[in-house]
Amino acid sequence: MDFKFGEKEERLRAEIKEFAKSELVGDIGISGLEEESRDEDWEFSLQISKKLAQKGWLTMAWPKEYGGQGASFFEQYVYTDEASYCGIPGTQMGVGGIGWVGQSLMIFGSEEQRKKYIPSIAAGEPDGIWCTAYSEPNAGSDFANIQTRAIKSGDEYILNGQKIWTSCAHRARWCWMAVRTDPGAAKKQHGISLLIVDMRSPGITIKPIVNFAGIHIFNELFLDNVKVPVSNLVGTENRGWYHLMQSLAFERHSIAPQFYGGAKRTLEHIVRYALNTKYNGVPLAKNPIIRHKLAERAIELETLRLFSLEITWKMSKGVLPVYEAARNKVYCDLVMRNIATTGTEIIGAYSQLDARSKWAKIMGNITRMYMMFPGIAI
Structure with missing residues (x-):
């Protein structure tokens, strides 16, 4: 079986490399969630999002009528992979804008919603920045146990409740939110609906959650009589569980390609460090224990790549993989x-330094990744 990409995909990869060289100063580290933390990083990511949209890359596999290029899923994969490897920020439009919100609206959103929300995502505009609010203090892994209420009153829903671990809530213009619209439903999976919430609405309080790495990614959301138009209901009322399962399939598939490239680059840095760093006059890479650990990590990374390509291939055939997407999410974590962990073991005490310290090894990426992965695994 031939896993190589064609000339078209390789040309795209080369173009993305050139874009990164021209737009990024030096090696800015791992792209992704961290860009939400500092104001200067966020502003830079917004500028890059706009340029990616102008290149036609941001939503390249979306249909042309929704601002995409109608490109193949394999081209989209190459773009996501290479952008991650190069550390290009601003590729996701917050948390979910590209990965699942836009694609879900194309399937079960209303025509009004598609016209209102999708263009700003595809154009890389600030109004296209999204967050996703599913988890609650007592509804994490038990997703169906959500208690945030949305009570219909005329042409509005009145929301009350609390959300937690809401990535990008402090930056987002809109929120993709799961709520309970029928508290008396026979099964907890029933009575759930999906709403689009304006993050500028009165009654929303955002409290930051700073992670182990000192990075502000997550937030708590408190909803106190927040009014949401009924027109912001996505799909069918009380059928949100079924819509969300489809949306989650998009989400889980988007995660692996997004993190694979950055993880690959970090592993390459670890290998280079082991080759160039000596202990008792012998390179660390000569130590059989270290060699075996690095080989194991390389095998795992290659397996993740093949898992992602399997899903990409199935999507190119019109199949929406659900089981495979869930598998990829768990395996990516x-x-x-x-x-x-392996990087921390190899660089030793240097891993205890602040990631931004001038003495940090591998640009602080190991420390940053080690401190971030518990949150990524949520």
Whole structure:
């Protein structure tokens, strides 16, 4: 079986490399969630999002009528992979804008919603920045146990409740939110609906959650009589569980390609460090224990790549993989954790330094990844 990409995909990869060289100063580290933390990083990511949209890359596999290029899923994969490897920020439009919100609206959103929300995502505009609010203090893994209420009153829903671990809530213009619209439903999976919430609405309080790495990614949301138009209901009322399962399939698939490239680059840095760093006059890479660990990480990373390509291939055939997407999410977390742990073991006490310290090894990426992966695994 031939896993190589064609000339078209390789040309795209080369173009993305050139874009990164021209737009990024030096090696800015791992792209992704961290860009939400500092104001200067966020502003830079917004500028890059706009340029990616102008290149036609941001939503390249979306249909042309929704601002995409109608490109193949394999081209989209190459773009996501290479952008991650190069550390290009601003590729996701917050948390979910590209990965699942836009694609879900194309399937079960209303025509009004598609016209209102999708263009700003595809154009890389600030109004296209999204967050996703599913988890609650008592509804994490038990997703169906959500208690945030949305009570219909005329042409509005009145929301009350609390959300937690809401990535990008402090930056987002809109929120993709799961709520309970029928508290008396026979099964907890029933009575759930999906709403689009304006993050500028009165009654929303955002409290930051700073992670182990000192990075502000997550937030708590408190909803106190927040009014949401009924027109912001996505899909059918009380059928949100079924819509969300489809949306989650998009989400889980988007995660692996997004993190694979950055993880690959970090592993390459670890290998280079082991080759160039000596202990008792012998390179660390000569130590058989270290060699075996690095080989294991490389095998895991290659497995993740093949898993992602399997899903990409199935999507190119019109299939929406659900089981495979869930598998990739879990496996991606494992791969990230193992690379971070192995890197920490190899660089030793340097891993205790602040990631931005001038003495940090591998640009602080190991420390940053190690401190971030518990949150990524949520």
